[in-house]
């Protein structure tokens with residue numbers, strides 16, 4: 001048996017056989033095979049490892065080279081996808097071997113973090129991933145947005161097919177990845193699929209020449225629903241302009257739905273706006289994202305609160321070791337200095353990842369089996385990594 005990295009053109013005869021068996025209706029038909037070939041250019045930058053026994057591919061894991069904002073700093077991020085093994089080769093440890101090797105190679109190549117949408121969180125928890133909040137879907141009637149219809153707002157709206165507005169949208173997501181915790185972007189080679197697929201409208205809001213809001217959407221029918229993807233804005237005016245745009249669909253659609261961050265409060269967007277906001281988690285179809293650190297040394301310089309603590313990371317091939325985390329200057333310094341007098345915690349990779357991504361309090365960690373955190377260390381970790389809500393885009 002051998003493990004190797006695939007060249008892009010090898011995918012159709014190797015990894016795709018497993019991935020299409022795992023994720024597509026099957027057996028695949030000839031026209032679907034042609035569709036896979038058409039998709040190859042969008043995978044030009046993806047990295048895939050396979051384990052092979054002779055000519056037979058037994059398991060595959062892929063990583064999309066993305067970028068993600070973690071507490072204000074943009075890091076190379078490995079977006080894991082296409083994890084599948086042959087049905088006759090499952091539960092033999094092939095995916096454990098492949099994923100461990102892939103994450104290690106990517107860490108060595110400069111990837112600081114990794115995110116994914118799991119089929120089942122307990123599977124990826126074994127690989128050090130921590131669960132992140134599920135985005136919400138809000139739905140409402142455009143008739144309830146009358147307040148915004150009448151508002152005299154500065155700024156302009158522009159409606160385009162995504163094919164024509166793609167550069168505007170991409171530029172805006174680049175702005176968001178620079179400023180929003182958790183937000184991530186695909187590499188150019190993959191992102192352009194949204195443009196080429198051309199199955200979305202794009203409405204963008206601008207003020208004084210700068211894009212301040214954008215959302216892609218589809219309309220399913222007259223009298224039906226306007227289904228918006230991630231509602232992306234950089235402030236109240238951008239959101240108000242997009243809501244005003246939605247309000248203009250009052251005679252056209254019965255409902256509007258949009259995806260918003262887990263900490264968004266749509267019920268405050270307008271008076272008399274009746275909203276239904278929900279997040280569903282179900283396996284394997286509706287899953288919340290997960291993320292993990294691939295390095296702690298690579299987080300040097302991360303904006304933090306004040307705090308000094310020793311952490312021992314255990315049970316993880318990538319992070320295992322002793323670290324001194326120092327945020328005294330408001331920026332994280334990571335060293336191996338020995339400081340026995342400082343408070344100390346023992347954490348798993350999922351435990352330190354949950355803290356850095358801002359989704360856990362130190363007191364949660366022992367209860368979840370993510371480590372041992374004495375009160376003195378909890379105080380320091382709570383100050384270093386205050387709770388914050390990551391918002392990944394759902395177009396992963």
Ligand SMILES: CC(C)(COP(=O)(O)OP(=O)(O)OC[C@H]1O[C@@H](n2cnc3c(N)ncnc32)[C@H](O)[C@@H]1OP(=O)(O)O)[C@@H](O)C(=O)NCCC(=O)NCCS
Nearest residue numbers: 022083084085090091092093094095096118119122123126
């Ligand atoms: C899920 C899947 C990829 C696992 O592959 P595999 O080769 O059987 O995995 P491994 O044998 O390497 O198992 C790795 C670990 O996960 C555990 N595991 C396997 N399947 C699991 C499951 N469904 N839920 C929770 N844990 C699971 C194993 O016990 C093992 O644990 P350990 O190493 O700590 O003892 C495979 O069953 C598959 O292809 N499923 C269909 C496609 C799919 O759902 N892919 C995931 C997309 S995100």
